[in-house]
Amino acid sequence: MLTKAQPDEMQSYLVDASNMAGGHAARVVWPESAAEVATLLLDASETCTPVTVAGAGTGIVGGRVPFGGIVLATDKLNHIGEIVKAADGGRAVVEAGVTLAEFRRAVEARGLFYPPDPTEWSCYMGGTVATNASGARTFKYGPTRRYVQRLKIALATGDVLDLKRGVIHADKNGRFSIPLARGRSIEAQLPTYHMPQTRKHVAGYFVAPEMDALDLFIGSEGTLGVITEIETSLLLKPAGVLSGVVFFKDEADLLAFVRAARELSLRTRADGRDDDVDARALEYFDDESLKFLRTHEPRVPVGAQGAIFFEQETTAETEEKLLTAWLALLEAHRALLDDSWFATDEKDQTRLREFRHQLPVLVNEWLTRHGQRKVSTDMAVPDDAFAGMLRFYQDTLRASRLQYVIFGHIGDNHVHVNILPRDDKEAAQARAIYGQFIERAVQLGGTISAEHGVGKLKRAYLRALYGGEHLRQMAALKHAFDPAGILGRGNIFSEELL
Numbered sequence: 001m002l003t004k005a006q007p008d009e010m011q012s013y014l015v016d017a018s019n020m021a022g023g024h025a026a027r028v029v030w031p032e033s034a035a036e037v038a039t040l041l042l043d044a045s046e047t048c049t050p051v052t053v054a055g056a057g058t059g060i061v062g063g064r065v066p067f068g069g070i071v072l073a074t075d076k077l078n079h080i081g082e083i084v085k086a087a088d089g090g091r092a093v094v095e096a097g098v099t100l101a102e103f104r105r106a107v108e109a110r111g112l113f114y115p116p117d118p119t120e121w122s123c124y125m126g127g128t129v130a131t132n133a134s135g136a137r138t139f140k141y142g143p144t145r146r147y148v149q150r151l152k153i154a155l156a157t158g159d160v161l162d163l164k165r166g167v168i169h170a171d172k173n174g175r176f177s178i179p180l181a182r183g184r185s186i187e188a189q190l191p192t193y194h195m196p197q198t199r200k201h202v203a204g205y206f207v208a209p210e211m212d213a214l215d216l217f218i219g220s221e222g223t224l225g226v227i228t229e230i231e232t233s234l235l236l237k238p239a240g241v242l243s244g245v246v247f248f249k250d251e252a253d254l255l256a257f258v259r260a261a262r263e264l265s266l267r268t269r270a271d272g273r274d275d276d277v278d279a280r281a282l283e284y285f286d287d288e289s290l291k292f293l294r295t296h297e298p299r300v301p302v303g304a305q306g307a308i309f310f311e312q313e314t315t316a317e318t319e320e321k322l323l324t325a326w327l328a329l330l331e332a333h334r335a336l337l338d339d340s341w342f343a344t345d346e347k348d349q350t351r352l353r354e355f356r357h358q359l360p361v362l363v364n365e366w367l368t369r370h371g372q373r374k375v376s377t378d379m380a381v382p383d384d385a386f387a388g389m390l391r392f393y394q395d396t397l398r399a400s401r402l403q404y405v406i407f408g409h410i411g412d413n414h415v416h417v418n419i420l421p422r423d424d425k426e427a428a429q430a431r432a433i434y435g436q437f438i439e440r441a442v443q444l445g446g447t448i449s450a451e452h453g454v455g456k457l458k459r460a461y462l463r464a465l466y467g468g469e470h471l472r473q474m475a476a477l478k479h480a481f482d483p484a485g486i487l488g489r490g491n492i493f494s495e496e497l498l
């Protein structure tokens with residue numbers, strides 16, 4: 001097995017996209033099969049050596065940043081297995097170290113579609129399962145969890161689990177019994193908390209009555225086992241897409257439009273129709289985001305207080321009718337129709353996507369100029385609390401006089417607030433405001449993380465959400481799968497609880 005221990009050879013495995021500092025490890029290893037991973041984990045358990053699992057390192061909460069021990073790199077588990085197409089969709093088998101971009105290319109070449117889209121396509125499939133990644137299309141298609149049908153997982157005990165959806169469930173008392181080889185089994189007890197009733201949530205272990213054992217591993221952030229292989233379900237590739245960037249002069253109109261588009265989409269879906277509004281993405285840009293974007297694209301209308309990017313799938317038969325339905329909905333909510341942009345072909349759609357992706361680029365340039373890091377939120381709240389939460393963000397930030405942008409997945413009541421400090425004093429102020437936002441989201445029944453996870457950076461906020469006793473229950477659950485406490489140490493909860 002390839003192993004490296006020289007500092008310069010390991011450096012890129014000691015960090016992730018969070019820029020968390022201080023990562024260090026004794027060595028990085030590259031196993032090439034589930035059996036090699038299992039042997040390595042058994043050895044590490046026997047010597048109580050911490051193991052941090054590394055995907056592509058695009059995570060933004062420090063999940064793969066190691067603090068001692070071994071980094072287990074999944075780069076060499078990079079084989080795409082069979083892709084099977086059926087009349088109504090398909091399925092594929094893929095190893096953990098295949099990038100999302102490669103996987104998408106392979107399934108699309110077969111006329112198939114894998115919906116999870118966490119923006120950064122260089123992430124690995126194993127990383128997306130370990131974080132239950134989601135993104136703009138989650139509004140229609142849900143997170144990664146919805147597509148995972150089977151996982152091969154190497155455990156810290158040296159066992160390899162091949163777990164299929166629908167086979168093992170928790171009993172009525174939240175107990176799992178997962179059979180292993182040679183007549184042994186893992187007996188585990190689920191924590192007793194209830195997850196927030198938000199459209200998206202990834203903070204802490206997934207817990208639901210009589211849940212599927214597979215769901216425990218999805219979103220477990222490298223703490224319960226090493227995912228080596230994934231079987232996913234696939235959809236048929238949509239024939240066409242209608243998208244638009246639509247501007248509003250009045251924020252109340254924009255919010256009413258989002259509520260109406262969401263309700264209509266859910267109704268169209270429930271009725272199984274394809275000839276009415278059914279957004280797959282509803283994304284928000286606030287007025288501060290538009291100010292940034294205007295420096296890149298002068299056509300952003302001056303009077304606009306906000307914008308929505310939407311996408312809907314079409315066919316040759318439905319395209320015209322759907323465009324008419326969207327225009328009627330937009331007109332009813334006083335969108336600035338003459339100044340808005342629509343796209344039905346690939347070229348124009350690429351332009352709209354580039355416009356959207358320009359915001360993080362402009363924000364990063366701004367931060368580089370000021371030598372600072374952004375303070376970025378990932379909270380979501382229930383439907384009826386969203387307008388109040390957005391107002392709280394805006395009122396607090398306007399009063400603070402800090403620079404900020406608010407944008408993101410408004411269809412799921414999940415927007416990202418990026419606070420942009422100009423100096424260290426403002427950075428401290430931004431962090432204090434972040435704490436206020438967390439407190440308010442929890443009060444409103446929201447989640448502290450809708451898609452990025454807890455990692456090492458958001459542990460204190462998970463405690464604010466669930467409390468100390470529930471963190472202890474999570475640690476006890478981990479102990480059932482990883483008795484020596486070697487895997488993903490410091491992720492989700494503090495090492496002291498192990």
Ligand SMILES: Cc1cc2nc3c(=O)[nH]c(=O)nc-3n(C[C@H](O)[C@H](O)[C@H](O)COP(=O)(O)OP(=O)(O)OC[C@H]3O[C@@H](n4cnc5c(N)ncnc54)[C@H](O)[C@@H]3O)c2cc1C
Pocket residue numbers: 016017052053054055056057058059060062063064074096117118119120122123124125126127128129130131132133134135136221222223225226227228451452455488491
């Ligand atoms: C610009 C940008 C935009 C992003 N946008 C989104 C977004 O819209 N939605 C979203 O959900 N995320 C987003 N992300 C976050 C990130 O892309 C996802 O979290 C991604 O799924 C992580 O995959 P990775 O392979 O990079 O994992 P890593 O960063 O390497 O690891 C993430 C965590 O998973 C664990 N892990 C990795 N592989 C395995 C495995 N095989 N078995 C067990 N544990 C494992 C690691 O230990 C770590 O705890 C964004 C990131 C960037 C940089």
